[in-house]
Amino acid sequence: MHGNLTVSHDLDADLVLRARVEALCAAYAHVIDDDRLEELPALFTDDALYRVQTRENHELGLPLALMYCDGSAMLADRVTAMRTANIFEPHVYCHSTSALRILRREGAGWRARSNFSIIRTMSDGESMVFACGKYLDLIVEVDGALRFRERVAILDLRRVDTLLVIPV
Amino acid sequence: MDDQQTGRPAPFAWPDADVSSVPYGVYTDRDLYALEQERIFRGPTWNFLGLEAEIPNPGDFKTTFVGDAPIILVRDADGAVNAMVNRCAHKGALVCFKPRGNVRELTCVYHNWVYDLAGNLTGVAFKRGVGGKGGLRDDFDQKDHGLQRLRVDIHRGLVFGTFSAAMPAFADYIGAELIASIDRVLIKPLRVLGYHSQILPNNWKLYAENNKDSYHASLLHLFHNTFGVVRPTMGGGIKLSDSGWHHLSYTQREALADDHIGKEKVRSMSESYKLRDSTMMQHTLELGDLVTNSIQTVFPTLVVQQILNALAVRQLIPRGVDRSELIWTVLGFEDDDADMAELRLKVNNLVGPAGLISMEDGCVGGWVQRAAKADPTARSIMPMGGRGIEPSQGSRVTEAAVRGFWKGWRECMGI
């Protein structure tokens, strides 16, 4: 239900790896929060999987996602659509991420899990808690840099307020 | 017009003979909201409750709403589907407070009254008191204290309920032509792929109207045009039920030389446009025709959707005068193979709360709501395509179906 949570404890002591994973997660949050979404696909491998799913669907074992990008090109298309086609009231996110754990090695990469909460501020200045939940990641090294091979954002919320256009 | 059912004066008078103009007070008036609960949701309407596929086994239940009324939908030991108001006959607590589950009977945890899966009261805790003291008097008849039942009708796995004893069957409610268009989409046993829920910052009627407003589709939702989804060769039209209450809006493309209708044929709708990956625009012709979009409404609050291979039902629940919830139950067929399962997940990027072609519907109703509240007597106008509910073959530039909604609303409300 929550994926394989087997933990290899020797990774807890690998502080260099941890710092690099934290930097990737922070880069992701800052690219979104600073509205530099065009830079988002580059944090993913070309064949990456990016999904935003509610906890309800996830725990019921239902496959439906709010956003489902199979490859960073689809993520880039989402950004293009948001910039050129979709209509919505301007708003920004502020991510807080915490409780990062590098769970285990998988293939050539690492499974990681962290928590997030997102405060959304609308153009009229009002802020609200928009979402909280967890990231389930598969992180790999490409040309000396860490990238997401997989990022699944599981939202605790069942109800999306108004709409979802900015990636979570 | 006077309140027909209670003798109270209606809180509101319709300003015109026709339905081509609507006063903004209909979206903001709390008395009207309360009257809608009685005259629409508990009145002469069939309301969507869920899918048979959600409660396949005896004892399976889900909870839902008809208007403000909380509802339990449950399959009993004989396999029949029953619907009851989710309100204990004792002190009115919710009997089921979980969204879904499987039970042998329905137990209200407050004082442990027990109901069978048809809503009959079968057990009362401390019925005979304790030590001969307290308990029920002899004149208390359990038969009089079941859960309030709704009538149920099922069509192609969609379960509907009504509070009205006088309603015709569901098929007669929406009429043969619109039954045929449900049957066109729901051709096989269904599988639930998941749920979306979206809070809309507006009165429920603004979303109900939006679904019937075929005029806005290519104007508000720019994804189509920006990425070349709708080709100029596309045709389509709208159909209304004889009553005007329900509608179908559809888009159909021209046949191409290599189309094989009814066979597994995948075609990208956007080969040469600006998407880097257009797989989400692929369309496997699975329904035996070239219809790309079919949006069908059942008054008051259901939408049956086919957008390429994205199938769903959308249930609208009012949550107060200026808020509503839209629940999307996203569907596939039981016999989908792995490729089709994957395609449906990708196409579903287009719809839902984050849908590339639908997200605008989440915010536009709120913009009307915020502007409407300033003046309940000011009015919107709906002049496109006439003043009545005439159907429109070949063009979706009409507001006839929206006017049909208001015809249904007035007939239910007696306003």
Ligand code: FES
């Ligand atoms: S309210 Fe249900 S048993 Fe008392």
Ligand SMILES: [Fe+2]
């Ligand atoms: Fe729309």
